[in-house]
Amino acid sequence: MSETPDSAVRTYIGEHRTAFLDDLAEWLRIPSVSAQPAHTADVRRSADWLTAKLTETGFPTSEVWETPGAPAVFAEWPCDDPRAPTILIYGHHDVQPAAREDGWDTDPFEPVIRGNRLHARGAADDKGQVFFHTLGVRAHLAATGRNAPAVHLKLLVEGEEESGSPHFRALVERHADRLAADAVIVSDTGMWSEDTPTVCTGMRGLAECEIELFGPDQDIHSGSFGGAVPNPATAAARLVAALHDDHARVAVPGFYDGVSELTERERELFAELPFDEQRWLRTAKSHATCGEAGHTTLERIWARPTAEVNGIGGGHQGPGSKTIVPASALVKLSFRLVAGQDPDHIEKAVRDWAAGQLPEGIRYEITFGAATRPCLTPLDHPALQSVVRAMSRAFEQPVRYTREGGSGPAADLQEVLGAPVLFLGISVPSDGWHAPNEKIELDLLMKGVETTAYLWGDLAANWGEAH
Template identity: 80%
Template structure:
């Protein structure tokens, strides 16, 4: 669909890739670990470095947005065309902790290129995937002869994603007018494999809680009182046993109401992926699959809601026996949610379900932590198809579809800005996010650059055909 010349894009990338990689290496040397208070100055230095780099790239507006914790970087580059769509790219510049003593082959903050791979903390998650847009937009301009992108291009690169984005929802609500756009591109995700390029179409939401159960005012003798007073540890076990039915469906009434079911086409596309269940089990350090009857493993982790027991405890846990009725017990539960489920409603349903099952003589408290909403972009969404076409041109092959089983801040952008969220990532599972020897495959990184270069013209042309509003 796009008229951006492929050969011109590739020629530009080839001529500038060395300088691009040198710049990326400079950024990777900054240990922007948001979880470490001693690195707060480095996180700010990372934001300042990126803001300067975006200015050099050509963005006429670059700003550092402070939060109560780590700073975010905002940039914008108007198209100059009053009819052009506005696209916001999201990523993050903070990284996970890393130290040579953890088992790294080299210093994690001294980038090393070896066997076509760039090793450094943040190479894939997420500095490399943020930075490929800088060369991508310059290649786009060079190939089209434009002086500004074909879309109104905005970037929001946060500084505390690896710490759970505690201030991100408040930031985007406060800055919603500046962030207004027609679509969001999230470059903080990956592909199925090097041989199977894919586009992610959604992420699950999350609601998690702690349930504290209280019985006697202190631990009491099980011989004198056991069997005659309620036991909070036993009640915790009963709650866990009642959480699922025999087919591993979540047994909380109303839990599945509104769930957007997989279409037959989506199930077919999942089934086409080269999924090796035995290998997946080895990665999971597990010995058998288990889950909701009637769904495959990929469907269970990508497109179905779940309830998991994250922890259960109560009473005596030391060596030997101690014959007591414990005074308290505790459960930690998490619920992964899919499109059509509302986090507030799920929290209410769980609260009511727990209250209905607690017997007299047991007091309980339930505490929910921050909730993340699910997000999903339909396969036929025109903006998603632009991403697919741009990736297909860069990779020279058909693009398949995945989802993410985890949760992230993308849903906050979708909810606050009321726009579709699209995912563009080139990382692969072997890149070792959050692990030792994190790396990015250089050929895939440059494919990300090329995809970015094609994308802006395609989105501009696609936007003229109809609305992009989330359906």
């Protein structure tokens, strides 16, 4: 009796599991810490290692791409069908700093398997999740008898994600022609839990600003002048107090312009997740939930825009009293943005709002940093549905939907390439990204391999029908 396609994939993965893990461990031993100049050579060594391994996997093109900082890796494996969709996989090969004295039980760059877990810096974030694509594509070829993937497959593996991706957008813009794709798959994300496989459908964007307020030309005596000249610290407090209304909605006029509202179906899907609010509060080291009225906690952190006060200060901060009207004060704000919001519009709205809040006699300067745009893939997008079907086959259960409250470089790919961004990750919250004893669950890692083995054929089969 011949094997089914799924059993053929699983047989291939089982036969090559040990060699795959040996290769991954070799890569994890390279301390590719992009944030530390002492590891500059290691980040390059990591890029060179991956380039060679992708060539060994079968990619006809595998290159190191230079940036003013750390190098990225690009690989491409064309399909023999010119009508097949082009899929770009994104991940990163740099890792967070790690040292034994941070609380690691073992050397963070000497991978250790304990039980069914692989412990090492980068095991989950993000080398493990990048590397599962190598075995996945080989399993896809073995099970289908193909010599090339069923889609035009490209990889872009960044070397500076853990340092804020300072050169990433310029890299994408410079190589936009070679990176052109019908869809982008980000494998730098995770699932809800080990027994609840999920796929993320979007990430919020981010805009940040710093507002400096100036009153007197120097600190002055509060007895001689207080109550008769404007106080920049008081102005800062009033500015912060005016940021939200009584229902915790952002009170900046025009802030909600263009916001893509949650559909009833999306709200139902969020509600299906096994969310324990009290457990979440413990993780948040907080004692009560709050936020925009009319929305659940998950809706607030995934699908609603926010304004947060990241810092506020001015005047005397040391011990004892100092009776002054301070010369200056400072407010730091950040805004998480959702689909439909434009960072440029938000910047203008905040500038106009601040100008209307500050009294005469208070001079101010507002400085905005580089913004990140939000990204969202509709639930009915054919590429998203292919990811869901492939993941369901691998996990042999229904796949649910999440979003990500944070922000990342995925939006640059969406904006520059004009392609939808999808998220395929198998890491779970307990994996400890950026923490001591980071790990990856080996069974889940193999499910990631299996998912990609199914995904390319599903995309090829269903893309043409949808387009």
